[in-house]
Amino acid sequence: MTSSGTNPEGLPGSAAWELLLPAASAPARARGRTLQAALREAMRTGRLAPGTRLPSSRDLARDLGVSRGLVTEAYEQLTAEGYLRSDRGAGTWVGGAVRAASPRARDLAPRxxxxxxxxxxxxxxxxDLSLFPRAAWAAAQREVLAELPHRDLGYPDPRGLPRLRSALAELLARRRGVAADPERIVVVSGVAQASALLGSVLHARGLREIGVEDPGSPQHDGLYEAAGTRAIPLPLDDEGLALRPLRASGVRAVVTTPAHQYPTGIAYSADRRAQLLDWARSVDGLLLEDDYDGDFRYDRAPVGALQGLDPEHVAYAGSVSKSLAPGLRLGWLLVPESLADEVVDRKRTMDLGHPSLDQAVFARFVARGDYDxxxxxxxxxxxxxxxxxxxxxxxxxxxxxxxxxxxxxxxxxxxxxxxxxxxxxxxxxxxxxxxxxxxxxxxxxxxxxxxxxxxxxxxxxxxxxxxxxxxxxxxxxxx
Structure with missing residues (x-):
């Protein structure tokens, strides 16, 4: 096909050209109707925008391999319907009255x-999303963009940028009492991905059930069940997760929010924390600590993370969703050494690593003291x-x-x-x-x-x- 003699903004140079191809192969009696229908569809959907100049009837007929009269008839019919306008000596154009029914993307964000x-x-x-530190974050972005080596824009270490993992290790040890080895920190897109990673690794190891607090976050149930691991509700008492139902359940992994249980708001007692760790050791199990708001304690010093007492039996997850904004999709997962390789492999296959630029900005934000x-x-x-x-x-x-x-x-x-x-x-x-x-x-x-x-x-x-x-x-x- 050729487009000689046509305006470069005309039909043959546009993606709408493909819509007209069926007219050339249609039965002879149907070619006129097929061409008209194809042109209407192109204008209704916006593939031919108002003001677009169409090829002359001679050029379009030659390109499609149809008679010029067939194209002339189609142009005249669509002009009568208001789709096209024709100026003598100036060509044929898509009319301004055409309003394409542009599809709209729905917003399913929970608001x-x-x-x-x-x-x-x-x-x-x-x-409060209005508290997001826009000026400080923008300053960190400018500094990072000015200095970031080109190689850091490639596929990252699936665990995260070394500078961010080092900054997180220092931050979490100082603020949350975490035993933080940068080599066992995995940067994730929030606690949701941390849970999905752990759930899939545990499922691959043969665990088919996981304990969840009752009442607790409905999110935990869905995340672990999506990984093929059935959520087993376990009741609470005044000190935290009740031990007798836990022991009777037969599970070997439990999701907990010990610093500030969601939703009851209790902090696990020191005795209960110690008893949970004893249970985990006795069954060679795992406690999955969701420290979703551990930094926000108002009347006394924050309770240290459970992970700091036994990093080999506690996986620790946190994020900036409450401290900065959930839309950043930025969090961390500290895993026991026995799970580290499997979690990193699963992270690599899941998304090839968290976005490097976001990691570098947050690392700078932490290093500058802006996060504190x-x-x-x-x-x-x-x-x-x-x-x-x-x-x-x-x-x-x-x-x-x-x-x-x-x-x-x-x-x-x-x-x-x-x-x-x-x-x-x-x-x-x-x-x-x-x-x-x-x-x-x-x-x-x-x-x-x-x-x-x-x-x-x-x-x-x-x-x-x-x-x-x-x-x-x-x-x-x-x-």
């Missing part, structure tokens, strides 16, 4: 606050918001029992008798524009629906909005 009618969103899980400053900034803001929530609950629900407030980004509010059943309470406050998460949604089996227990996230809300939300809840259920 409850964006739901119509929600005025205050207490659903936990997100930090960010954590201090967040702690001040979140402590103020926690205090605002506790004060507002004390004012509007004076007999409520509030727990889990020593650390983290959420609190548990157990309301006194008379506010239940829970589903009615949640429905009433939702009608008033307040989104809340019942504690029962985090449990594998529903508890007493007559008692209202709420998991209230506060980190992403300014104090004034927190007070407004609690007031709206109280007004919605008054009387």
């Amino acid at each position: 409850p606050a964006g739901v119509a009618g929600v005025r205050v969103d207490f659903v936990p899980g997100s930090p 400053r960010q954590l201090r900034r967040c702690q001040r803001a979140y402590r103020e918001r926690r205090d605002a929530l506790v004060a507002a609950l004390g004012e509007h629900f004076p007999h409520a029992r509030v727990s889990g407030i020593a650390a983290g980004l959420h609190a548990i509010a157990e309301l006194p008798e008379g506010y239940g059943p829970e589903n009615r309470f949640v429905g009433r406050v939702a009608a008033a524009g307040v989104a809340v998460r019942p504690l029962g949604e985090c449990a594998h089996a529903r508890g007493d629906d007559a008692v209202v227990r709420l998991v209230l996230g506060y980190a992403h809300l300014p104090p004034a909005r927190i007070r407004e939300g609690v007031r709206l809840m109280a007004e919605a259920v008054a009387g």
Whole structure:
């Protein structure tokens, strides 16, 4: 085929050309209809944009191997329908009235606050994204882009850039009491990928069941079950994971949140932590420590990570999702030496390593002291918001029992008798524009629906909005 004599912006030089090829091979009687339909489709979908000049009828007929009269008839018909416009002596153009039905990409990001009618969103899980240190992060980016060796833009070590693993080892040892060997740190895209890596490695080793806290994060169930490992719910008591059900379950790996259990907010007692480690040693098992908000403790020093007490029986995972932003998809996994090679191999086959540029920027951000400053900034803001929530609950629900407030980004509010059943309470406050998460949604089996227990996230809300939300809840259920 040729395109001689056609404007370089015309049809033969565009991707829409392929749409017209069926017209050339169609039966003789159907060629006109086929050509018209192909041109309409090209204009409707935007492959021929408004203002595009089409080839002359002579040129298009020659390129398609059809009669000129057939092309002329198609142009005249589409001009009559408004798809094309023709200026005498100037050619034929796609009309400006054509509006291509451009497909739109849907946004499936979890944003409850964006739901119509929600005025205050207490659903936990997100930090205050407005606290992201844009200026400091941009400065680190500029420095990295100016200095990064070309070789560091190639495929990275699947464990992560050495400079970041070294920076993380120092940071985690200093802030969380972790026994951090940079050679056993794997940089991952958040705790979700850390869980998927561990789940697949454990499954490959023959483990088909893994214990999860009950109540606990629903995410843990889905992540490990996706790796082929069935989640076994294990109950809690006042000190942490209950030992008797754990021993009776027969599992050899358990996911825990010992620094600030999600969602109850309790910190595992020293005795329970020691007992869990004894259990892991006795069954040659593994504790998978999700330290999702271990840096945020307000009234006393943070509880050290469980991993620091026995790094050969504890895998430790954390991320910047609460301290910086979940959209960075940046985290870390420390693994026992016995699992290191298998986890690294699985990471390599999964994605060939985390993006090098993001790693280099975060390494610089940590080395400059910006990450420590960010954590201090967040702690001040979140402590103020926690205090605002506790004060507002004390004012509007004076007999409520509030727990889990020593650390983290959420609190548990157990309301006194008379506010239940829970589903009615949640429905009433939702009608008033307040989104809340019942504690029962985090449990594998529903508890007493007559008692209202709420998991209230506060980190992403300014104090004034927190007070407004609690007031709206109280007004919605008054009387």
